[in-house]
Amino acid sequence: MNVKIALIFSLLLFAGLIVGFTDSVATSEYTAVVYNQSDSPLPNRNFDKMMDVLTHQRCMNCHPNDNIPKQGDESHPHNFGVAGGENDHGFQAIKCTTCHQPENNAYSGVPGAPHWGLAPASMAWEGLSRAEIAESMLNMKTNGGKDHKALVKHMTEDELVLWAWQPGVDASGKLREVPPVSEAEFKTAVKQWFANGAVIPSE
């Protein structure tokens, strides 16, 4: 009896080894569906391009929801407890302009652009969805009273906004990452999105 049981176990073990060696890695024919922006309707494509920029760190780092500017591609809180203060440009004697000048500084790696500072709290985008950012941006009660024409001008001409494509080097001399959409494409997308009625796609 024991010999029969041992023989059965041996056969099962042998069969298992054969199966294991011949089919040890499960394979799948699954492939991820790649989202292609060019497949989306034109208004949405413009919206997507615009939002790809607005949600990039170069923009989001200075649209915080806690009055604390963020730094770097990983958006860590600004060193040394720096905050926007009451006027979004620092405190009484330590202002944004203590370190940030009207242009990037290649020697120190400190970024700079005209009127460097935080966006006002009413324009805090950190933590918002793309649609919520767009709603906030279009709301004249939160956007500083800007109508569509003023928004287009701000987004396509303001030197601090356009700094995103000329962000200079960091303190290590490494070029900062730029948004995934070119400046020219962004400007076109913004103008077309507003021209088409500034429709916010449903999420």
Added chain:
Amino acid sequence: MTLALTVNSTSHTIEIADENTPLLWVIRDMLELKGTKFGCGKAACGACTVHVDGEAVRSCSYAVKFAEGKQITTIEGLGDEKNPHPVQQAWIEEVVPQCGYCQPGFMMATAALLEKVSSPTDDDIDKNIINVCRCATYYRMRKAIHRAAALMSSLPLPESQNT
């Protein structure tokens, strides 16, 4: 290029090849004012702090071209041994420095703060004085800042707690 700037109430005209040269190096190497220190070179530590038109500025990250026509004040212009600025006086009385390297930057930052906030709270100090001292003289500096505020006003001097 030629630039005109005023440092410690003295007018200077300088010839400089690179207009983006940090103001710090003009102050130290061209004007031979060695009180302003190079620390990190990244506008982080504050050892290079000077005043530009009364505002605290990190001179290691301030292109000299932006200083044209501006009033620059360095630690040498704040006061001297015979006539120390109240901040310098307070620093002496509270025996603040250890190695001393970063202290000019701290004193310049403090002088700028007291021009804006005559009697700063500890919270004001925490928010506005964000320089770095590797000797960690922060405790004595806080006392000196309060003392300087008192010296600059009619407030009674805080009792020194130095031991």
